[in-house]
Amino acid sequence: MVAYTVCFIPSHRTIQVSHGTSLLEACHAAGLPLASSCDRSGICRACRVQIVAGEDNLCAVTRPEQEAKRQGALGNHERLACLARVQGPVTITTTYW
DSSP: OOEEEEEETTTTEEEEEETTOBHHHHHHHTTOOOOOOSSSSSSSOTTEEEEEEOGGGBOOOOHHHHHHHHTTSSOTTEEETTTOBBSSOEEEEOTTO
């Protein structure tokens, strides 16, 4: 099984996750709170995170994320943690950590 490092800023906590793990699952595994009120479909947009490093190591931007970007709900280097899946090392942060 291939494992990748996910690092959380500002705590610099790191965990190892398997290929395809969502960033939301990674946050929960690290014991870090991350808001989410939909069924991980990207509708609530509460799980927005900023990608500090490794943006290319996530799956392609999903349709709900494209729509959120089009509507201005997601900025540059932001992804929805419930939909963004790890494919390599990534560093993330959010406004309330």
